[in-house]
Amino acid sequence: MEKETCALCGQPVEIEGFTETDADGIKKFCCAGCLSIFQLLNEISETTTIKNTITNNEEIP
Numbered sequence: 001m002e003k004e005t006c007a008l009c010g011q012p013v014e015i016e017g018f019t020e021t022d023a024d025g026i027k028k029f030c031c032a033g034c035l036s037i038f039q040l041l042n043e044i045s046e047t048t049t050i051k052n053t054i055t056n057n058e059e060i061p
């Protein structure tokens, strides 16, 4: 039986329950640490996108 692999570090997921749903679907993680890092990276990328949008609007003459 194949095991799911962690979406962050690629290790086999031994414990169920560490999941996160994003635009691509459900992602599984091996531990709470990987899950929280993924959520943090997601927040940073979302914030960066918002900042870029604001900057682009300001640059329009």
Ligand SMILES: [Zn+2]
Binding pocket: 006, 007, 008, 009, 010, 011, 029, 030, 031, 034
């Ligand atoms: Zn992991």
